[in-house]
Amino acid sequence: MTASYHRVQGLNNDEVPADWPAISGREIAWLRGRYPQLGSTEEALWHSPRPMSAAAIVEGVAGRLFVKRHHHSVRNAATLGEEHRFIAHLAAAGVPVVQVLRDRDGATAVEHDGWTYELHTLGIGEDLYRDAVSWSPLTDVAQARDAGRMLARLHQAAASYHAPQRGTHLLVARDDLIRSHDPIAALKADLGNRPGLARYLARIPWEEQLRHTVLPWHAGLADRLQAEPRLWAHNDWHVSNLLWQGDTVSTVLDFGLASPTSALFDLATAIERNAVAxxxxxxxxxxxxxxxxxxxxxxxxxxxxxxxxxxxxxxDLLPVVHLDFALSEVEYFEGITHSTTNADVAWQPFLLGHAQWFGSRDGQALLAGLHAAA
Known part of the structure; x- marks a missing residue:
């Protein structure tokens, strides 16, 4: 599962061996038999440093293309199709997204030898934040303003998109627990379908920890969220998922965490991702x-x-907006890559630590600034 020669960004902003091997020339050759858009070169021009899947830029017959590969236990063709249909809807509505390529049979995702593949165009614009780690903040106010504008455009387009909830919890940002009046009971009811997460939680006093750190922020939110419409959203609005022309967003990338949540959930996630180091x-x-x-x-x-x-x-959503996704990361690390060390990071400094930070002076200052803007 691990390829020591391929290094990626770790959870502590370090360089670590990849969970998944880099995309090989042999794989590109196989894909060329399925995708006529691929060129004759079998060597990747660039490998992504992102840790939870493998991705590369390769030559195509009409320009460079982006190849992304997932382990079948994380994404199959059906669950990737959920993302691709949302992207297609946004494209039809005029949102500048990448084009998902179809293979010779018209499929947007293909499975082979335990892996699932998707191919995209590169999009228009400069990848200014390609090497930025996921938790690095945006530093340009003008870019932040335009990122907010583009997110609103995406939400306007998404308002006419209707599809069921994602078919997986793994590495998907959902708001099921936040909308629940009793998140602990809701999580307990779902653990039978999530054995990796259940195995991890069985080793720790998770109910007590959630009650003392996260759930105080949740008080009253479920009632207030009843009036907040479900909306398919990006759910990972970090600047590294945007291409730029100057200070203007020119292409939106990476819908891997997309699901039906809400506009406010997506905007709160954008603030969490981009405003705090x-x-x-x-x-x-x-x-x-x-x-x-x-x-x-x-x-x-x-x-x-x-x-x-x-x-x-x-x-008020900000201190808990990460709840469902943090649990999905725990589930991924414990159940898929079998890294309890990384699962501990997802549970302690991510799930619990983020909520605790909002009680600090600096976290309170951020919340106060947003409340004042109302």
Whole structure:
């Protein structure tokens, strides 16, 4: 499962061996038999440093293409199709997304030898943040404002898209537990379908830990979220998933975490991803970019107005917006890659630590800034 020669970004902003081997020339040759868009070269031009799948840029007959490969236990063709249909809807509505390529049989995802593959165009624009780690904040206020505007455009287009919930919990950002009046009971009811997560939680006092760290932030949210419409959303709006022309977003990338959540969930996730240097919290106030958070919100509201009540709800969502996804990461590391060490990171500093941080002076300052913007 691990390829020591291929290094990727670790959870602590370090370089670690990849969970999955790099895409090989042999695989590209096989894909060429399925995708006439691929060129004759079998060597990848670039390998992604992202850790939870393998991806590469390869030559195509009409330009370079992006190949992404997933282990079948994480994504099969059916679950990738859920993302691809959403992307196609957004493209038809004028949102600048990458084009998902179809193979010779018209499929947008193909399975082979235990892996699932998808091919995309590269998109238009410069990948300014290609090497940025997932928890590094955005530093340009103008870019933050335009990222907020583009997210609102995406939500406007998504409002007419209707599809069921994702067929997997693995590495998908959902809001099921946040919308539940009793997240612990809801999680317990689902553990029979999630053996990796159940195995991990059986070893720790998880109910007590959630009650003391995360759930105090959840009080009253379920009732307030009843009026918040379900909306298929990107759910991973980090600047590394956007291409740029100057300070303007030119292409939206990577819908791997997409699911029906809500507009406020997606915007709260964008603020969490882009306004806090989660791996550098020791820097104190310097690790928080309240101006970036407010620029994201401002750009969004210029495109799609939000009532004061919804902005207050947005701020109140922030300390718990990561709950479902953090659990999906625990499940992935424990059940798929069998790395209890990484599962511990997903549980402690991510799931519990993020919620705890919002009780700190710096976390409270970020929330206060958003409430004031209402």
């Amino acid at each position: 989660w791996l550098e919290l020791q820097r104190g106030a310097q690790a928080v970019r309240i101006d970036i958070a407010l620029a994201l919100l401002d750009g969004y509201r210029r495109q799609l107005p939000l009532s004061p009540a919804r902005v207050h709800l947005l701020a």
